[in-house]
Structures are given as C-alpha cells and as structure tokens.
Amino acid sequence: MKYIEKLRNSGLRPTKQRLQICEVLFDTEKTFHFTINDLANKIRKQLNNKISLATVYNTVHAFEKKGYLKQIPINSNQTYFDTNVSDHHHFYDLKDEKLIDLEASEVGPIKILKQINGKKIKSVEVLVKLED
Amino acid sequence: MKYIEKLRNSGLRPTKQRLQICEVLFDTEKTFHFTINDLANKIRKQLNNKISLATVYNTVHAFEKKGYLKQIPINSNQTYFDTNVSDHHHFYDLKDEKLIDLEASEVGPIKILKQINGKKIKSVEVLVKLED
DNA sequence: CACTTTTTTAGAATCGTTATAAACTAGAAA
DNA sequence: TTTCTAGTTTATAACGATTCTAAAAAAGTG
Numbered sequence: 001m002k003y004i005e006k007l008r009n010s011g012l013r014p015t016k017q018r019l020q021i022c023e024v025l026f027d028t029e030k031t032f033h034f035t036i037n038d039l040a041n042k043i044r045k046q047l048n049n050k051i052s053l054a055t056v057y058n059t060v061h062a063f064e065k066k067g068y069l070k071q072i073p074i075n076s077n078q079t080y081f082d083t084n085v086s087d088h089h090h091f092y093d094l095k096d097e098k099l100i101d102l103e104a105s106e107v108g109p110i111k112i113l114k115q116i117n118g119k120k121i122k123s124v125e126v127l128v129k130l131e132d
Numbered sequence: 133m134k135y136i137e138k139l140r141n142s143g144l145r146p147t148k149q150r151l152q153i154c155e156v157l158f159d160t161e162k163t164f165h166f167t168i169n170d171l172a173n174k175i176r177k178q179l180n181n182k183i184s185l186a187t188v189y190n191t192v193h194a195f196e197k198k199g200y201l202k203q204i205p206i207n208s209n210q211t212y213f214d215t216n217v218s219d220h221h222h223f224y225d226l227k228d229e230k231l232i233d234l235e236a237s238e239v240g241p242i243k244i245l246k247q248i249n250g251k252k253i254k255s256v257e258v259l260v261k262l263e264d
Numbered sequence: 265c266a267c268t269t270t271t272t273t274a275g276a277a278t279c280g281t282t283a284t285a286a287a288c289t290a291g292a293a294a
Numbered sequence: 295t296t297t298c299t300a301g302t303t304t305a306t307a308a309c310g311a312t313t314c315t316a317a318a319a320a321a322g323t324g
Contacts (some may be wrong), residue, residue, distance in 0.1 A: 112238070132251065
C-alpha cells in the first residue's frame with residue numbers, strides 16, 4: 001500500500017480505516033470538494049464498508065492538520081473540504097450551491113497593501129460568488 | 133427616528149425591536165463584525181432590554197437580505213456578520229480568532245481570468261489568514 | 265374601532281459536530 | 295509469540311448554533 005508510508009511519516013498509524021479513507025480521497029484522477037457526510041457515504045458505497053462517522057471526523061481533521069486536506073472558507077451549515085491542497089481559489093455558485101476550483105494562475109497577482117502589527121500572512125484565499 | 137423610514141422603504145415594519153437593533157448596529161462611528169450571540173448580548177446590555185433570540189435571527193436575516201448587513205465567508209461554528217456593506221475584504225487572525233477589515237483599496241486589483249458558462253460574478257471576496 | 269397581516273416570542277426540534285469512555289489494534293519490547 | 299502501552303475506533307450521548315412552530319402581540323388600514 002502506497003499510503004502506509006505516507007501515514008507513518010506523518011506520525012499517524014496506518015489503520016485499516018485511514019487507508020480506506022486515503023483510497024477514497026486520493027486515488028482519484030481529479031481532486032474534489034466534499035463534506036464529512038459526502039465522504040462517509042462515498043466510503044460506505046465505494047468500499048461497501050461501515051465506518052463510524054466519528055472516525056471520519058477524526059481522520060479528516062487529522063489529515064487537514066497534516067496538510068493533506070484543506071478547509072474551504074465559505075458560509076454553509078456544513079464544512080467543505082478540498083483534496084486540492086495547492087494554492088488556489090473558488091467560485092461558489094449560489095444557485096446550485098456548488099464549488100468550482102479557480103487556480104491561482106487564473107487570478108491576477110494579489111497584492112495585500114496593508115500590514116498587521118506582529119502578524120504574517122499565512123494564506124490568501126479568494127471566493128468568487130456566482131449568480132445567473 | 134431616522135430608521136423608521138429606512139425600514140418602511142424596505143417593506144419592513146418599523147417595530148420597536150427592529151429599531152433597537154438598528155440603533156445597536158448602525159448608530160456607531162465604526163462598522164463592526166458580530167455573531168448573532170454577540171448582538172443579542174449587546175442589545176440586552178446596551179439597551180437593558182430582553183429581546184428574543186429568534187427575533188434577532190429574524191431581523192439579522194431580513195437586514196442581510198435587504199443589503200444592510202453582509203455575511204462574512206469564513207469557517208467557524210458561528211456565522212459572522214459585518215455592518216460594513218461596502219466592497220471589502222478581511223484578515224482573519226487564526227490565533228486570536230479575530231476579523232479585521234481590509235479595504236478594497238488596500239488590495240491590488242483582482243482579475244478573474246476564468247469564466248463559467250452562463251454565470252455572472254456577483255462578488256469577489258478575499259480572506260487573508262494571519263499567523264504570528 | 266374592527267379587521268387583516270406582519271412580527272415577536274418561548275420553547276421545541278433539527279442537525280452538524282464534538283466529547284466520552286469502553287473495546288480494539290498497531291507497534292515495540294521481552 | 296506474548297505482553298504491554300499508547301494510539302484508534304466506535305456507538306452513543308452531549309452540545310450548540312440555527313430553524314421551526316404556533317400562539318400572542320403589534321402594526322397598518324379602512
């Protein structure tokens with residue numbers, strides 16, 4: 001398994017559940033956006049496997065902390081995650097409530113002209129809301 | 133009362149509660165960020181007044197729909213609103229969990245170089261995360 | 265005042281997320 | 295292997311923000 005080492009190197013034990021979640025998250029051609037519920041359903045369907053919702057929460061948060069997933073800053077009742085951890089942005093289609101990636105290269109360079117006392121910029125994220 | 137007309141013109145009846153909420157929200161020198169709970173507490177303290185939490189929710193949503201308030205897209209368990217409805221952006225201090233305004237003029241022009249089929253851009257919002 | 269519609273309200277319901285504590289598992293050491 | 299320990303999984307309870315409900319109150323109209 002290609003994920004065993006990756007997990008070990010992160011200080012995460014490669015458990016059956018984590019490896020399965022890795023498969024669903026990272027064994028895909030394209031990156032994608034998901035909520036915890038989306039993911040739990042996908043695992044159950046795709047792997048015909050019951051997995052505790054608590055484990056999905058735990059794992060997603062562990063992976064996020066390690067930088068394998070990103071949270072998408074958006075107002076919704078559910079939290080959205082992204083398997084695309086590269087520097088990029090999002091469209092949000094207000095009508096269909098769907099997210100679409102917007103690569104950093106598809107946005108002109110962003111200059112932040114204001115500084116905050118002892119703080120450093122960790123990330124700059126753009127959300128473009130779409131309407132019909 | 134200066135807000136009576138404003139409310140009437142929006143098709144909202146100028147009730148005692150709405151006028152009081154207007155006072156707390158808009159009778160300030162500076163704009164500010166708040167959650168529903170922040171606001172409810174502020175009203176109770178500042179106006180020595182009990183007001184139903186449900187009314188605060190109703191009113192804030194009504195005001196948002198009318199464009200007197202903006203929701204701030206950020207991941208938090210609570211929804212943040214802004215009395216600053218001008219085109220602007222935000223810093224988010226990850227450590228202190230505080231929001232700071234970032235005026236549009238303090239960000240270089242943002243060019244969105246990707247188009248989505250039949251959709252129009254409604255807004256472009258930047259979130260700058262800060263760390264120490 | 266009489267009447268209709270909107271609004272407020274307390275409390276219940278909902279639902280995403282987190283906490284709990286017991287059972288289980290991985291890894292290491294003997 | 296066997297034993298041990300810390301890390302993990304799990305079902306379920308708890309939590310908390312938000313929404314719903316339905317009845318009472320207030321606003322607007324004639």
